[in-house]
Amino acid sequence: MVADLLLTGGAGFIGVNLxxxxxxxxxxxxxxxxDSMTYAGNLQSLDGILDDPRLEFVxxxxxxxxLVERLLTDNKLDTIVHLAAESHVDRSIEGPDEFIDTNxxxxxxxxxxxxxxxxQEGGSWKPHRFHHVSTDEVYGSLTSDDPAFEEETPYAPNxxxxxxxxxxxxxxxxxxxxxxxxxxxxxxxxxxxxYQFPEKLIPLMLMNILGGKPLPVYGDGMxxxxxxxxxxHCRGIxxxxxxxxxxxxxxxxxxxxxxxxxxxxxxxxxxxNRIEGNQDLKDRFPNxxxxxxxxxxxxxxxxxxxxxxxLRYAINAEKASRExxxxxxxxxxxxFGRTVDWYLENETWWTAVMDGTYKDWIETxxxxx
Ligand code: NAD
Ligand code: TYD
Numbered sequence: 001m002v003a004d005l006l007l008t009g010g011a012g013f014i015g016v017n018l019x020x021x022x023x024x025x026x027x028x029x030x031x032x033x034x035d036s037m038t039y040a041g042n043l044q045s046l047d048g049i050l051d052d053p054r055l056e057f058v059x060x061x062x063x064x065x066x067l068v069e070r071l072l073t074d075n076k077l078d079t080i081v082h083l084a085a086e087s088h089v090d091r092s093i094e095g096p097d098e099f100i101d102t103n104x105x106x107x108x109x110x111x112x113x114x115x116x117x118x119x120q121e122g123g124s125w126k127p128h129r130f131h132h133v134s135t136d137e138v139y140g141s142l143t144s145d146d147p148a149f150e151e152e153t154p155y156a157p158n159x160x161x162x163x164x165x166x167x168x169x170x171x172x173x174x175x176x177x178x179x180x181x182x183x184x185x186x187x188x189x190x191x192x193x194x195y196q197f198p199e200k201l202i203p204l205m206l207m208n209i210l211g212g213k214p215l216p217v218y219g220d221g222m223x224x225x226x227x228x229x230x231x232x233h234c235r236g237i238x239x240x241x242x243x244x245x246x247x248x249x250x251x252x253x254x255x256x257x258x259x260x261x262x263x264x265x266x267x268x269x270x271x272x273n274r275i276e277g278n279q280d281l282k283d284r285f286p287n288x289x290x291x292x293x294x295x296x297x298x299x300x301x302x303x304x305x306x307x308x309x310x311l312r313y314a315i316n317a318e319k320a321s322r323e324x325x326x327x328x329x330x331x332x333x334x335x336f337g338r339t340v341d342w343y344l345e346n347e348t349w350w351t352a353v354m355d356g357t358y359k360d361w362i363e364t365x366x367x368x369x
Contacts, residue, residue, distance in 0.1 A: 004030045004077045008062050008110065009084030011041035013196045014230055019046065021234035023054055030054045032075055035084065036061040044352060044361045045195040062106040068113035079241065080114055082107065083133045088199055089161045093307055096160035103164035111175045125180060131241050132172045132185040137162035141310035148314035151249050158308050176247045184244040186237055188252040189315045193230035194342045198350060205264055206343045207350060209271045209296050212287030219305035221261030224312040228254030229335035232328040239324040250324060253315025256332045268296035270340045
């Protein structure tokens, strides 16, 4: 099946991994990336494939309905994969407005553009698919004994971020039910892997371990998340687009429930093992405690808890497994091992993000061409 995709948010963490995944696994497909380049958009993450003739980058906003209609029509695109969003819970607590504007109003604008373009006079539809990427956070918080979230779990979002994602899920559902738009939605757990902005737990902790900075663990560190390696998420999205039934939602998980403190300790120990006995790493990261024979765990610092902090997320991916053949390929050890190695090997990528020069890279290497 050849598809031509409009991928929104394709300069963000999951977006860049999905662009790479899709082009590798779908040689004949074309992708138009639409991204407004907020702080989270980073074209340096697409370095090496920006020149691929199958890829076009458009700097624009999903709320620009006319632009989206033009992109869909001019490029004869039949599939939207919608990832563009404000995605960080802590920012949504600091300032919820942008979350409503992008995640709710933006998703609605995209749905309108899809309908205006793909629905023909008389009401019939051109072949199309609107795939919406959402989160397990829409289901709220579990106790340690509750069964994991599944597709039928009632929505109970607790943060402005998860409430805005829940609203967007409902709009996608409504456009299917009322107008007949062909939609699929995936609700996945916490992603980790290459190119993740270092405000999220895993890259933040890795940068701080390497820089010898405190590791801020919220509350008692006993909150639980299910961790999904980003390529496994990309596999789930591809399966839902290709084999999913329109109108259905699929929960995508990693089978990796861990407390935050377990995660932080595991990262400390993985970096410790790589630095010990490796003079090159000791020279590159002299401030990491492991480089001077101390334990990285000395950096662990318990800080004030996040307001409204959800206790536990867990995913039952039985439906995706049964109906789509979805299975995560990475275990906790393999996925986190690959991630630690990627951040050790790609210091230039994350130092550019930390010092803000990643935005200059875009000017000198992309817009000037
Ligand atoms: P991210 O914050 O890294 O990237 C978001 C991208 O969207 C950025 O490139 C940003 O510039 C772009 N964007 C923001 N507003 C836009 C707008 N108005 N128009 C066009 N582009 C805009 O996010 P991510 O972690 O890659 O997440 C991608 C999607 O997956 C989001 O919808 C998020 O809710 C969902 N999700 C993420 C996770 C996770 O663990 N990261 C888990 C579950 C679901
Ligand atoms: P995060 O990566 O922000 O994802 P989400 O809030 O969407 O699950 O956080 C993952 C978990 O890690 C969450 O329970 C909050 C916790 N956390 C910390 O303890 N310290 C931190 O500095 C951050 C960013 C998160």
